[in-house]
Amino acid sequence: MNFYSNLMLLATVQLLCYVSVLEAYSNGSLLEACATMTPVHETFEPSTEPCLYETMPSQFTVIQGGSISVDLRNISSYSFRGYMTMAFDASKPDDAGPIGTFSMPTDGQLLSCPGGVNNTITHKDNNSIKRNVTAIWTAPADFVGSIRFKTTFVRGLSEYWVKVPSAGGNITVFSESTTSSPTTPPTTTTTSTPPTTTTTSTPPCGAAPSVSRSWIWGVILLIPLMFQQS
Numbered sequence: 001m002n003f004y005s006n007l008m009l010l011a012t013v014q015l016l017c018y019v020s021v022l023e024a025y026s027n028g029s030l031l032e033a034c035a036t037m038t039p040v041h042e043t044f045e046p047s048t049e050p051c052l053y054e055t056m057p058s059q060f061t062v063i064q065g066g067s068i069s070v071d072l073r074n075i076s077s078y079s080f081r082g083y084m085t086m087a088f089d090a091s092k093p094d095d096a097g098p099i100g101t102f103s104m105p106t107d108g109q110l111l112s113c114p115g116g117v118n119n120t121i122t123h124k125d126n127n128s129i130k131r132n133v134t135a136i137w138t139a140p141a142d143f144v145g146s147i148r149f150k151t152t153f154v155r156g157l158s159e160y161w162v163k164v165p166s167a168g169g170n171i172t173v174f175s176e177s178t179t180s181s182p183t184t185p186p187t188t189t190t191t192s193t194p195p196t197t198t199t200t201s202t203p204p205c206g207a208a209p210s211v212s213r214s215w216i217w218g219v220i221l222l223i224p225l226m227f228q229q230s
Contacts, residue, residue, distance in 0.1 A: 031111075031113065033084060034111070035095070036162070037150065037152045038162050039160060046160060046161060051153060052153070053074050054075050055085060055149045055150075055164065056070070056167050056168065057149065057171055060169065062171060062173055064139055064140070064142070064144065064174070064176065065138065066138070067137065067138045067139070069135075069136055069137075070136070072133040072151060073133075074132070078155060079130055080130050081123070081156065082123050082154030083151055083152060084123075084152045085102075085150070085151040085152075086120050086150055087099055087147045088148055088149075089143075089145060089147060091145055091146065094163070097113065097114060098113055098116060098120055099140055100143075102118055102121045102136065103118075105133050105134065106132075106133055106135070107130055108124050109122060121133075144173055144178075145172075146172055148171070149165070152164070
């Protein structure tokens with residue numbers, strides 16, 4: 001076998017591997033990938049390099065039954081071909097299954113993995129390159145707690161990332177009863193009563209007590225009479 005034959009054989013093998021990788025996701029990952037979010041029949045290990053893509057929620061709090069937007073986007077110049085996104089209860093292991101429901105993504109399809117309906121989004125066409133995919137996620141009406149989106153991104157033959165956590169941390173799902181309006185502190189009315197002051201008049205130090213003037217004149221008039229009787 002000459003050099004060119006070997007080269008053609010190698011190229012054919014690589015092409016078949018590439019097709020098998022994309023074929024694993026050609027139907028949107030199907031149900032085989034629900035448990036692990038890993039491309040089925042994959043012959044390559046997930047990449048250990050920093051992921052070239054991210055999952056970004058539009059907000060980090062949402063009420064029960066409320067909805068938020070979720071964007072899958074590249075943070076580099078590289079596009080992606082395949083993806084799979086789920087929302088998980090952050091307080092439980094992933095094998096508890098995804099929660100909530102998605103709307104139809106801008107470039108992809110809905111998938112109902114075990115435990116729910118339309119609880120997963122995945123690509124539909126692996127031939128189209130993708131730089132941004134948007135979908136709406138709705139929280140369960142009976143759930144309160146924290147959730148985290150996780151996405152598997154497939155760039156090509158040997159480069160893919162499994163269960164990449166969404167950027168920015170967990171999303172809090174709260175109930176309407178836990179929302180509280182600002183409380184107004186109680187108004188305290190204080191009635192001040194002026195103190196009662198009793199003033200006692202005390203003669204200046206060394207001064208004689210005051211004597212009634214009429215009493216003095218009475219004493220003066222009695223003095224002559226006292227001498228006449230003596």
